[in-house]
Amino acid sequence: xxxxxxxxxxxVLKTGQSMTLQCAQDMNxxxxxxxxxxxxxxxxxxxxSVGAGITDQGEVPxxxxxxxxTTEDFPLRLLSAAPSQTSVYFCxxxxxxxxxxxxxxxxxxxxxxxxx
Amino acid sequence: AQKVTQAQTEISVxxxxxxxxxxxxxxxxxxYYLFWYKQxxxxxxxxxxxxxxxxxxxxxxxxxxxxxQKSTSSFNFTITASQVVDSAVYFxxxxxxxxxxxxxxxxGTTLTVxx
Numbered sequence: 084x085x086x087x088x089x090x091x092x093x094x095v096l097k098t099g100q101s102m103t104l105q106c107a108q109d110m111n112x113x114x115x116x117x118x119x120x121x122x123x124x125x126x127x128x129x130x131x132s133v134g135a136g137i138t139d140q141g142e143v144p145x146x147x148x149x150x151x152x153t154t155e156d157f158p159l160r161l162l163s164a165a166p167s168q169t170s171v172y173f174c175x176x177x178x179x180x181x182x183x184x185x186x187x188x189x190x191x192x193x194x195x196x197x198x199x
Numbered sequence: 200a201q202k203v204t205q206a207q208t209e210i211s212v213x214x215x216x217x218x219x220x221x222x223x224x225x226x227x228x229x230x231y232y233l234f235w236y237k238q239x240x241x242x243x244x245x246x247x248x249x250x251x252x253x254x255x256x257x258x259x260x261x262x263x264x265x266x267x268q269k270s271t272s273s274f275n276f277t278i279t280a281s282q283v284v285d286s287a288v289y290f291x292x293x294x295x296x297x298x299x300x301x302x303x304x305x306x307g308t309t310l311t312v313x314x
Contacts, residue, residue, distance in 0.1 A: 114300070123208070125290065125306040133299055141301065173244060177300075184300030185232045187246040188292075 085109050089174050089191035096164040096198045104159040104194050106174030112189070114177040115157040119143065119170040120193075126173065132157055164198045171195050201226045203293050205305035212281055213313050220276040220308045222291030228252075231295040233267065233274040234302070238288040247289075250274060281312045 090105045108115065116131035128141030132151040146168060148160040157176075161168060175188040202225040212218045224233065235247040248258065250267045258265045262279045278285050291305045 116301075118304075123306060125205075126292075126304040128301060128303075131299065131301060139299065171242070175244075184294040184296045185249065185251060187234055187249055188236075188244075188302060189246075190244040192243050 087174055087176055087189050087191035089172075089194050091194060092192065094194060094196050096161070096196065098164060098166060098198060100161075100164050102161050102164065104161075104172055104174075104196075106157045106159065106191060107155050108157075108174075108176040108189070109155065110176060110178065110189065111154060112176035112178050113154065114179065114183055114186075115151065116141070116175050116177075116188070117147070117149065117157070117159045118173045118175060119168075120173060121170050129159065129172075161196075166198045169196060169198045201228075201231075201293050201295060201298075201303040203291050203303050203305035205289075205291055205308050207308045208306070209309045209311070211311045211313065214283060215280050216312075217277065217279050218281050218310065218312075220278075220289050220291075220310065222274045222276065222305060224272050224274065224291070224293045226293060226295055228295040228297060231293060234292040234294070235265070235274075235276050236290045236292065238290065238307070239284075240286065244290070247276075278310075281310075283312050283314055286310060286312045 087108045117129040118126040130149040132138045172194045174191040177186045204223045231252045234249045264277045266275045288307045292302045294302045
């Protein structure tokens with residue numbers, strides 16, 4: 084199994100540009116989420132989804148948009164990139180949804196985004 | 200609201216030393232899970248262990264051991280006889296059975312093991 088696949092691995096954007104970070108999982112996991120990792124700030128939740136058609140905001144949702152049309156895919160859209168969005172982005176999935184708080188997260192390999 | 204504190208930002212040890220990584224958590228929920236993840240220099244995040252709030256038994260897996268104490272809201276991680284390959288960032292995380300089971304992470308502890 085491929086697990087959680089993120090593309091691209093690296094991306095450089097100019098301020099104001101938009102782009103979509105792709106995330107796909109092949110484990111039939113209901114729960115998917117996006118985190119950003121900044122030095123000294125751990126992993127902060129951007130958006131999450133407990134199933135197809137259901138999304139919700141996490142801790143730092145501003146400037147990002149998500150959708151969940153299928154169980155497998157959970158793209159993250161940057162609407163108008165800003166230097167403050169320079170970060171490493173991780174997609175993660177977990178089996179189950181409502182009662183899955185006991186399941187560990189499976190992470191993709193990350194996307195390193197630089198906004199100039 | 201949930202909170203996870205990893206007070207040690209960076210730790211440096213010499214190979215074969217024992218090292219303990221601290222994790223303190225806060226939650227009002229009585230049912231929750233705690234996790235440890237490892238992020239080696241290559242960047243991927245790997246799950247190490249989980250413990251539920253009703254199980255305070257310590258766990259040992261090879262050179263790794265975990266000490267969970269509800270009385271002090273701590274879930275500490277000890278590496279015995281550390282090796283260079285243990286060098287990584289280690290994250291402690293908390294998930295509760297409410298709030299869609301979202302995981303809250305600590306800021307991470309960077310462990311450097313020198314040869």
